[in-house]
Amino acid sequence: MDHQFPKTVTRQELLFEDSDAKFRKLLYEITALADRVETMRATFARHFGITRPQYNILFYIAQHQRDVGLTTGQVATALRVSSPHVVQEVNQLVRVNLIEKSPNPDDGRSVLLRVSERGFVMIDDLAPTLRDVNDRLFQSLSKSEFDQLCTLVATILEDAEGVISKLPVD
Template structure:
């Protein structure tokens, strides 16, 4: 192995890349290494995982306050934000949230039975439905909004407008990259017998 941090000798490309302390690198792109080490990258991933778990916990709290699960709350809010005059379809909600259409159909059915969503046939395709938040659902979301604003302001307290814009762009890019990575992981880990 080449003695530079995080590099592999050119004569043996199959050799595992390692840092100077012998730890296998978890990334190879130079942009993700600091002095040839992946420690900062690993800290970033763990910070993002911790952040994600806190967001999930807050979402569960919002949902619980309305008598819903976290994902039901998220679907309700998503319908509220995406509906136009005629409503929004299951497929659009599923794509927005990165969930399967079948799962969204099941969860929206529960919200309809609770009186928080309404559905009607899509006039342009009678096989599909359009969802809208009911007046009861809108009232519940409006009652939650003051607490939601305060909590969301606290979560993102460290951002100024420039940082917020950059984060919004980066989050969208990271989501696309994560989708590609998940497909790659499904392929690579199935090929290697899930031993990685």
């Protein structure tokens, strides 16, 4: 049976010589890259004895907590996950003494999350490996290419959020 695969895009900006093959290749490569990054993060998470989602939450809090801490809602919004998911994962991180909770003085209904001293010791221990991996992962990009990549990924991610919100329900 001779069947020609249908085009998956119609925008001329996404077609090359009237073919969407380059577009489809890009999607496969983005997926493969995301899988490689997730594999690296899962490896780093094992260093802490936690899961990859817990690793993401731990590092986001460590990077953004400042002196005050973060609410679960702030973490959920930034990581584009649900607040109940963050609550569940944070509870595990509290049990292994990587995150500490304290009452939120501005909102008695919420708590503030901060990385524990143990958590920071472990992050500091892993930092040389993270620097090496990240430097090598992005070694082929110039500063302007990196800046452009950051902008493009953020823009496409926003587009993706809009698309997901309009997907037909099963």
